[in-house]
Amino acid sequence: MPETVVAAPSLIDKLEASRTAARVLAQATTVQKNRALHAIGATILRNADRILPANELDLANARENGMSEGMQDRLRLDYRRLEALEAAVVHIATLDDPIGESVRGSQLPNGLNITQVRVPFGVVGAIYEARPNVTIDIAALALKSGNAVVLRGGSAAENTNRVLVELLQGALLEEGLPSEAIQTIDEFGRDGARALMQARGYVDVLIPRGSAELITTVVTESKVPVIETGAGVVHVYLDESADLATAVEIVHNSKVQRPSVCNALETLLVHESAAARLLPPVIARLRESGVIIHGDERTRALVADVVPAVDEDWSTEYMSLDLAVRVVADLDAAMDHIHKYSTHHTESIITNDLARAERFLAEVDSAVVMVNASTRFTDGGEFGFGAEVGISTQKLHARGPMGLPELTSTKWVVRGSGQVRG
Amino acid sequence: MPETVVAAPSLIDKLEASRTAARVLAQATTVQKNRALHAIGATILRNADRILPANELDLANARENGMSEGMQDRLRLDYRRLEALEAAVVHIATLDDPIGESVRGSQLPNGLNITQVRVPFGVVGAIYEARPNVTIDIAALALKSGNAVVLRGGSAAENTNRVLVELLQGALLEEGLPSEAIQTIDEFGRDGARALMQARGYVDVLIPRGSAELITTVVTESKVPVIETGAGVVHVYLDESADLATAVEIVHNSKVQRPSVCNALETLLVHESAAARLLPPVIARLRESGVIIHGDERTRALVADVVPAVDEDWSTEYMSLDLAVRVVADLDAAMDHIHKYSTHHTESIITNDLARAERFLAEVDSAVVMVNASTRFTDGGEFGFGAEVGISTQKLHARGPMGLPELTSTKWVVRGSGQVRG
Numbered sequence: 092m093p094e095t096v097v098a099a100p101s102l103i104d105k106l107e108a109s110r111t112a113a114r115v116l117a118q119a120t121t122v123q124k125n126r127a128l129h130a131i132g133a134t135i136l137r138n139a140d141r142i143l144p145a146n147e148l149d150l151a152n153a154r155e156n157g158m159s160e161g162m163q164d165r166l167r168l169d170y171r172r173l174e175a176l177e178a179a180v181v182h183i184a185t186l187d188d189p190i191g192e193s194v195r196g197s198q199l200p201n202g203l204n205i206t207q208v209r210v211p212f213g214v215v216g217a218i219y220e221a222r223p224n225v226t227i228d229i230a231a232l233a234l235k236s237g238n239a240v241v242l243r244g245g246s247a248a249e250n251t252n253r254v255l256v257e258l259l260q261g262a263l264l265e266e267g268l269p270s271e272a273i274q275t276i277d278e279f280g281r282d283g284a285r286a287l288m289q290a291r292g293y294v295d296v297l298i299p300r301g302s303a304e305l306i307t308t309v310v311t312e313s314k315v316p317v318i319e320t321g322a323g324v325v326h327v328y329l330d331e332s333a334d335l336a337t338a339v340e341i342v343h344n345s346k347v348q349r350p351s352v353c354n355a356l357e358t359l360l361v362h363e364s365a366a367a368r369l370l371p372p373v374i375a376r377l378r379e380s381g382v383i384i385h386g387d388e389r390t391r392a393l394v395a396d397v398v399p400a401v402d403e404d405w406s407t408e409y410m411s412l413d414l415a416v417r418v419v420a421d422l423d424a425a426m427d428h429i430h431k432y433s434t435h436h437t438e439s440i441i442t443n444d445l446a447r448a449e450r451f452l453a454e455v456d457s458a459v460v461m462v463n464a465s466t467r468f469t470d471g472g473e474f475g476f477g478a479e480v481g482i483s484t485q486k487l488h489a490r491g492p493m494g495l496p497e498l499t500s501t502k503w504v505v506r507g508s509g510q511v512r513g
Numbered sequence: 514m515p516e517t518v519v520a521a522p523s524l525i526d527k528l529e530a531s532r533t534a535a536r537v538l539a540q541a542t543t544v545q546k547n548r549a550l551h552a553i554g555a556t557i558l559r560n561a562d563r564i565l566p567a568n569e570l571d572l573a574n575a576r577e578n579g580m581s582e583g584m585q586d587r588l589r590l591d592y593r594r595l596e597a598l599e600a601a602v603v604h605i606a607t608l609d610d611p612i613g614e615s616v617r618g619s620q621l622p623n624g625l626n627i628t629q630v631r632v633p634f635g636v637v638g639a640i641y642e643a644r645p646n647v648t649i650d651i652a653a654l655a656l657k658s659g660n661a662v663v664l665r666g667g668s669a670a671e672n673t674n675r676v677l678v679e680l681l682q683g684a685l686l687e688e689g690l691p692s693e694a695i696q697t698i699d700e701f702g703r704d705g706a707r708a709l710m711q712a713r714g715y716v717d718v719l720i721p722r723g724s725a726e727l728i729t730t731v732v733t734e735s736k737v738p739v740i741e742t743g744a745g746v747v748h749v750y751l752d753e754s755a756d757l758a759t760a761v762e763i764v765h766n767s768k769v770q771r772p773s774v775c776n777a778l779e780t781l782l783v784h785e786s787a788a789a790r791l792l793p794p795v796i797a798r799l800r801e802s803g804v805i806i807h808g809d810e811r812t813r814a815l816v817a818d819v820v821p822a823v824d825e826d827w828s829t830e831y832m833s834l835d836l837a838v839r840v841v842a843d844l845d846a847a848m849d850h851i852h853k854y855s856t857h858h859t860e861s862i863i864t865n866d867l868a869r870a871e872r873f874l875a876e877v878d879s880a881v882v883m884v885n886a887s888t889r890f891t892d893g894g895e896f897g898f899g900a901e902v903g904i905s906t907q908k909l910h911a912r913g914p915m916g917l918p919e920l921t922s923t924k925w926v927v928r929g930s931g932q933v934r935g
Contacts, residue, residue, distance in 0.1 A: 114852070118876065197897065203886055205896060212908050213878065295908050314733055316909040337931040344933035430536070439927075452926050454540065456635065464625055464929030473934070474627060474925075475619065486634050486717050486922035487738040488910035500908035503896075504874050505861075507886030509759040511766035512895070 102279050102286050106214070106241065106293040108271035113213045113239035116272050121188040123266060124235055128184040130262035131231060132177040138258055139173055145250040146223065153221075153247050161351055165222045166248055176224055180231045183477040189496045190237045204506040209499045211237035212295040216287045217480075218309055220301035221245030226255050228478040229298075230273045234263075236498040239272045241294065243284045245301075249277050288313040295500070298493075300481045303408070318489055318497075320481030323353035323436035324408050325466045328425040328451070329369050330442035331362040337463060338369050338441045339376045344465040345439070347380040351410045353482060354437050354469040358405060358415040360425045363389070366418045370394055374416070382412045389418035405432045422447050429455055436484050437461065437469040458484055458491040524701050524708050528636070528663065528715040530693035535635045535661035538694050543610040545688060546657055550606040552684035553653060554599040560680055561595055567672040568645065575643070575669050583773055587644045588670055598646055602653045605899040611918045612659045626928040631921045633659035634717040638709045639902075640731055642723035643667030648677050650900040651720075652695045656685075658920040661694045663716065665706045667723075671699050710735040717922070720915075722903045725830070740911055740919075742903030745775035745858035746830050747888045750847040750873070751791050752864035753784040759885060760791050760863045761798045766887040767861070769802040773832045775904060776859050776891040780827060780837040782847045785811070788840045792816055796838070804834045811840035827854045844869050848876055855879060858906050859891040880906055880913040 100108070135142070146168045153163055189209050196206035215238045219225045226244055233240035244252045252275055260270035276283040287294060288309060296316050299309035303322045310319050327345055329338050345356035361370055370393050374384055384390070385404045386397035397416070404415040405428070419425045429438055439461035440451040448462040459469045469492060471479025476494025483489040489497035522530070538546075557564070568590045575585055611631050618628035637660045641647045648666055655662035666674045674697055682692035698705040709716060710731060718738050721731035725744045732741050749767055751760050767778035783792055792815050796806055806812070807826045808819035819838070826837040827850070841847045851860055861883035862873040870884040881891045891914060893901025898916025905911040911919035 114876070114878075117878070199895070199897065203890060207913075210878070311736055316907060318909070334931070340933050341931065348934055452928075454536070456536075456539070456632070457924065459925040459927060461927040462929060463931055464927050465933040467934040468625060468927060468929075468932065469925075473621070475621065485738060487740070490923050491629075491925045501912050502879065503881040503891075503913045505881060505883040505886050505890060506874075507883065507890075509756070509762065509885055510890070511762050511887040512770055512889040 102276060102283055105274050105276060106290055109214045109239045109241050109274060110293060112269040112271040115269050116239055117211045117237050119237060119268060123268065125184040127234060127263055127266040127268055128180050128231060130265050131259055132180040134258045134262050135173055135177050139170055142254050143168060145254045148250045149248050168223055176227045179478045183231045183235050186477050186495060189499050194501055201510050203510050206504045207501050208504055210502050212498060212500050214239045214241060214294050215498060216241045216294040216297040218243045218284050218299045220305065221247035223248050223251040223255060225300060226252050229480055230259050232478055232480055232495060232498055236495050238498055241287065242275045243287060244277055252277055291315055298480055318483050319485040320483055321353050322408055322434045324357050324406060324432055324434045325354060325436055326358050326360060326429050326433060326438045327356050328360040328440045329362060329365060330440055330444060330447055331364045332443040333365060333369060333441040334443060335369060335372060339373050341441055341465050342373050343376050345467055346377060346382055346414055348467050350412050354466050356466050357409055360417055360419050360428055363418050363420055367393055377414065382414050384414055384416055386416040387418060390416045422450060426454055433457060434484055437466045439464055439466050524698060524705055527696050527698060528712055531636045531661045531663050531696055532715060534691040534693040537691050538661055539633045539659050541659060541690060545690065547606040549656060549685055549688040549690055550602050550653060552687050553681055554602040556680045556684050557595050557599050561592055564676050565590060567676045570672045571670050590645055598649045601900045605653045605657050608899050608917060611921050616923055623932050625932050628926045629923050630926055632924050634920060634922050636661045636663060636716050637920060638663045638716040638719040640665045640706050640721045643669035645670050645673040645677060647722060648674050651902055652681050654900055654902055654917060654920055658917050660920055663709065664697045665709060666699055674699055713737055720902055740905050741907040742905055743775050744830055744856045746779050746828060746854055746856045747776060747858055748780050748782060748851050748855060748860040749778050750782040750862045751784060751787060752862055752866060752869055753786045754865040755787060755791060755863040756865060757791060757794060761795050763863055763887050764795050765798050767889055768799060768804055768836055770889050772834050776888050778888050779830055782839050782841050782850055785840050785842055789815055804836050806836055806838055808838040809840060812838045844872060851877055856906055859888045861886055861888050
């Protein structure tokens, strides 16, 4: 008797299954989706003894392959981190369901009733690096917004993600939802990622999350719609009227609180009339935390031991304890600098001058513009979105931290009684 | 003495100028923009004696090059059409300015005030075919929404568009706005269109409008964000309970009122229990207007002289007086057919059954879903948007007819009083 060989599903089989699951999920009620989210939270904690050893295996491989400490930290799960993930998933269950919301509508003169309502995208693709928490965050946000999701995580987290996706699928089945609504294509490696970028008709939107290189590859090579996330050459501008204590604390927090992330400060601009008053204490405080200053000539005239800044510094996202500092003539010069070098992520002005604050907020063209606040607040969690899919730095569809509404599309519903066009 | 040679601006010069103009236009007040729109309306009518001869020249060339009658009709301007364009531009001036609108916002627990506000995209690119009215429509919508626009019209309309853009620029200058806010790159031909698709950092969104081939080229070759518009394999489904007179009139209007456009009906589906009652009178009425029926076997069993439909018919956008007709077992079979063959533009159900109407509206995944209405209503003008940039058939950013809000992005404005992240 010949052996029965069951072929593993091909990538296209998986994508077809995602589309079918998406049709079901789009019609799921808020109650069903919330129950599934609670089941996900519970299964994560209940199966810590399966998740953590798989994660240990990934970490062991990572160490062997010489992964940096910072990357290892992002890859690592422990029980406390699983508890935080469970809390995030349960929090997402408490948020308003965006699906079915009426965005706008009207009764036309001919009696037709038109309403624009929120609907799921359908199938969301995500390509990201070796951070297993992203697997849970994106799956939970996609579920709540009625989307099927196809995940391609970094291969360094493959063992962890395999267990997590199994658990996620089990939770879906428990609540009567199709397990194919959450799938990984990690087993197809880089070919899988490439195929996802070409999958027109299968993937409604593709979200890359990770390094600038990863994002650029996805944005330039994809044939499916992409939401660009990420890179942040973030500026703080200290205006003439900036309060000293506020300037010192906001610059320090923006740079030092977590230097390796996209909303961390990279370039500090200072009004020339305030440079002598503000720069020495601001820099002194930064240096307490080990920040290395790369300054222009005027900065170096005011503060000792500053590394001379070169042109490249103005466009560098250090993601480290380095900071570029430049003295500028006025608000216009600051905004011109930002216009030239910013990646349009987050910029903050520190000032007590109302007119300048309003000009900065109106004229600086970035996803998030701030007055008298740390740039570290550009974050879905801080904004109250539960978790975030990423921070969009493009202008199409979503801009800034992406929560549930950003994972939806709309459709127009037209109700008539026999109208024809004259 | 050597002659002074003034070089024509290069494409990159023009794109740089667009970016600079966009910064000014983003800060223009509603009053300024409305005045410029009124100036545009006035200059179009006042300069009919410049526009119409240029259009005559394009038409003469078109006839020489064997352009079809339908295409010539789209290319043709006359005084009545100029009056309609003027009326559309003046109507756009009366619409709410989307810029500055608060979309959502909240006060965070730490006292930070966050507001998501509408802002212009910046620079909008448009690639379209030889329809000079599109030049005016898109320029007017872009202006009202605070965007600079770079236009690449079909080369067959080059003379008309050159005059129109000159007049548009004159109107901007008259009102103190930068003329570079409306530019054409027609002089660079196909190379210009290709460069526009690659212009990351210069063009914030690119909108192709025209044939399926044009749209596919732009969507697949662009490195800048694109909004896909257009192709419509549009369905009407006659449910078991459809009223006969309603069915006859809606199908006729959807197919015949203007067969060459994207919201015209292409495939008619009929419930098997109603086929004998509905199909003969529906088809008789269509045939009065010269419609050729391509039907499946069951249609041919009910009606004489039907062309046998082949598989290809179900995915064809005829854009002519041809109609594919299929008898289906029930609502689910109709929705499965639509799911398989639709381009997700517009689908309408004709029914008196409330539950089926609601299922169709909820489950059919298209930009516009209708009950008891002609598919010809999917149109920015009909929806009250003044004019339209196009009809988006993608799910990202905009879906369905695109008016002013669809030409905007958002940004988050964060107002603090010294907050730092803990």
